[in-house]
Amino acid sequence: MSHESTILDEMNHGGLPFAYWALDEAVLTAGAKDLMLCAKGTDNGGSYVNSPTLNAQPGPIDGELGGWPLFNGSSQYTNVGTLGNLGSLLGNGLSIEAWAAAPTGGTPYAILGGGVSGGMAVYFVLNANSSMSGVSGRVVLYVRDTDGHRRGVYTTNSVFLANVVTHFAASFNAATQAVAIYVNGESIADLTAGYAETADNFSNFSLAMLLGARNNNGAVQSYLSGYVGRVAIYNYVLAADRVKAHYLAGLNETLDLRTLLAA
Numbered sequence: 333m334s335h336e337s338t339i340l341d342e343m344n345h346g347g348l349p350f351a352y353w354a355l356d357e358a359v360l361t362a363g364a365k366d367l368m369l370c371a372k373g374t375d376n377g378g379s380y381v382n383s384p385t386l387n388a389q390p391g392p393i394d395g396e397l398g399g400w401p402l403f404n405g406s407s408q409y410t411n412v413g414t415l416g417n418l419g420s421l422l423g424n425g426l427s428i429e430a431w432a433a434a435p436t437g438g439t440p441y442a443i444l445g446g447g448v449s450g451g452m453a454v455y456f457v458l459n460a461n462s463s464m465s466g467v468s469g470r471v472v473l474y475v476r477d478t479d480g481h482r483r484g485v486y487t488t489n490s491v492f493l494a495n496v497v498t499h500f501a502a503s504f505n506a507a508t509q510a511v512a513i514y515v516n517g518e519s520i521a522d523l524t525a526g527y528a529e530t531a532d533n534f535s536n537f538s539l540a541m542l543l544g545a546r547n548n549n550g551a552v553q554s555y556l557s558g559y560v561g562r563v564a565i566y567n568y569v570l571a572a573d574r575v576k577a578h579y580l581a582g583l584n585e586t587l588d589l590r591t592l593l594a595a
Contacts, residue, residue, distance in 0.1 A: 335393050338581035339564055340367075345574055349564040350418050353377060353543065355410070356398025356561065358387040364410045364543070378412035384544070392431035392497050392561050395585025400431070401544070405441070405557025409545035418567055419452050419536035422506060426454065426475065427570035429501035429514075429578060430563040432556075434458040436468040436494040440554035443500065444563065445546025446539050450480040454537075455546050456502055457554060458492070469493070471513050471520070473502035474527070478535040482527035485511035487520050495558065499579040503569045506532055512572070517579030519572055 333341065342348050352367045357380075366377035380386070384401040391399035403409060430443045440457050447453020453476040459468055469490025475483045483504060492498050492515055501514040509530055513520045539547050543563055544556040562582075 333581060334396060335562065335578065335582040335585055336396060338578055339562075342566075342570075342574065346571065347566070347568055350421070350567045351377075351412070351415060352562075352564045353410070353412065354398065354562055355401050355543070356387065356391060356396075358398070360386060364412060366412070378410050378543070381409050381411055382407040384408040384410075388559060392559070393582045393585050400559050400561030402559050403544040403556045405435070405555045407555065409552065409555060410543040411540050412543060413540050414537045415541050415565070417536055418565070419534055421567040422475075422534040423532075424567060425503060425505045425507070425569040427501065427503040427566040427568065428454075428456045428473070428564070429499070429570070429575065430456075431497060431499050431561050431582065432458065433495050433497050433559040434492060435557045440546075441556045441558070442542070442544065442546040442554040443556065443560055444541060444543055444565070445548075445554065446537060446541035447476060447547070447549075448538050449549040452476065452478055452535055452537050454541070455554075456500075457546070458500070458556075471500060471502070471515065472526070473504060473511055473513060475504050475531050477531040477533045479533050481529040481531045481533070483509060483511065483529060483531040484527035485513065485523050485525050487513055488522040488524045491515045491520055497559075499582060501570065501575045501578075504531075505569050506534070514572070514575045514579075517576040519575075
């Protein structure tokens, strides 16, 4: 089964993604298609901002058509809107996954992020250098609820290499407040809680969610300098064995996921 088919097969393992952006478009005018919406006969996936390089080759998964976008780290990202009613559906939890080639350095780099100060926000960040993380190669998942209560967890140690194609995933269980972070299908055991408040009151996002950057109270920050694609977001906790299955499906289609990309 292909990587994409494995993601869409989640209907047999708890539910489909709320949204899934392959980000494999070849031209900017095509926009960023949300394949979950396309399956329903619509396409409100999002828009590329400031002309990132599209269809960069090779893509994250050699066995699938299309490449992935390359963002310049200073002005380029994808705006996917407020994600409809996702925010109010987070009572069962949240999961995010993506393939990325992440840089090292002293600035945050976001796979996905958006939120308003003191209210609903979700950030999934690589190499964060903030109050939650100051070491290159860490991964952060941050969730803030309607009341401003924050749940932020990061990997204690560096867990990925610069410019190496890597599968990242994270989940937040609203019932237990547990956070899991995965790199190449493996759960990272050594995590540190940057914020340990109970986040359990959810409403819809009032600001647009961004891929390749984060929307912080209307200001675009934390631009990704690198590649990101095959981004999926779920309104439930993706089981560890399903995260592993998604990674392995991509691995099986790719000759060498650990090949260094050109800097």
